[in-house]
Amino acid sequence: MKKLVYLLLLLLLPIVIKAQVSKTKSSSKEVKAITQKVADWQIETFAEMGKYRALPSKNREKWHNRDVYPDLEWHCAALYAGMFQFSTITDNPKYISWLKSKGDKNDWKLFRRLYHADDQAVGQFYTNLYEVYKDEKMIQPTQMCFDSILQTDKSTKSLWFWSDALFMAPPVWARLSKVTKDSKYLEFMDKQYRMSYDKLWDKNDHLFFRDKNYFDAKEKNGQKTFWSRGNGWVFGGLALMIPDLPKDWKNREFYITLFKEMAETLKREQRKDGTWSASILADEKDYPNKETSGTAFFTFGLAWGINNGFLDKETYEPAMLRSWNALVDCVNKDGMLGYVQPVGAAPGESFKDYTELYGTGAFLAAGTEVYKFYQKKEVSEHMDKLKSN
Secondary structure: OHHHHHHHHHHHHHHHHHHHHHHOOOOHHHHHHHHHHHHHHHHHHHHHHHHHEOOOOOOOOOOOOOOOOOOOOHHHHHHHHHHHHHHOOOOOOHHHHHHHHHHHHOOOOOOOOOOOHHHHOOHHHHHHHHHHHOOHHHOHHHHHHHHHHHOOHHHHOOOOOOOOHHHHOHHHHHHHHHHHOOHHHHHHHHHHHHHHHHHHEEOOOOEEOOOHHHOOOEOOOOOEOOEHHHHHHHHHHHHHHHHHOOOOOOOHHHHHHHHHHHHHHHHHHOOOOOOOOOEOOOOHHHOOOOOHHHHHHHHHHHHHHHHOOOOOHHHHHHHHHHHHHHHHHOEOOOOOEOOOOOOOOOOOOOOOOOEOHHHHHHHHHHHHHHHHHHHHHHHHHHHHHHHHO
């Protein structure tokens, strides 16, 4: 009897999940409104970012503080990336003007370390704004730095040896190649990316280890440790970068296949609440809190994949909508996204009433693509209605 009940539950589960998704009525207007609310809150509180910063309850490092980050650090760069995405779906010039003010203030320079991927991340919004304004000063410092890297012996060594780096640097190199029409930047990106892939990609579970320190790490359930945000960095980075890869480029399919393989694993490992555990394959009881930074990057990637035809809509739409609804539930009345895991390099805790800039950036990117999803859906439904009449 118990076996029969179990089998019936398994058969009914997909129907229940679909019903749960359909109960949540949403529209492009509503998605844009909540995304704008989060963007506005972050701009308004940017100067006092430390006040809202998620910090670990124990084992804090020197970087776990409430200081204001320099404008060009990677935390800010991830926010800028999402803010630019949001600026493309609104007629309000406030958001792109805010980004431009950051570039002007800092003379469009990269951050301090020439070879470090984190310090190249601000180049994402520089190259994006260059495509809007066509002002050479916006990309000249980045191009000069990248040319310097290419002229050294270090350019042949593995520089991106942790998963986060695959969000920070590759999209900048790919987009710079696109806007300058110079393939040397794309070739460098591809060589570096594949070195990282060869070291960090798990061919069985189709996820990335954060770095070499986690090759043998295990969760309490015996599964490997795959950090949610670490994989979120990669998945979100692919969604940002693939559009800039030339359609006729021989290596483009490698990145598309990688994206699809990750998506398949993420769909399978999504929690019932719509989020992903801080350690993707761990038991939920070992990571009971929601974690929104990894979840937001995954939502962004899934929505982008559906919108652009890389992921089957019928297969991935329920997972994407569940994760988006879960994220919206984590936005407070003021517009702050909670449950963002603090800065780190491994799975960890999160807190309802604290956030981080990169979590906001991922949410804005996700909201942008979910908005496009609903907009396309509404147009399709309208056309179907016209045809039926």
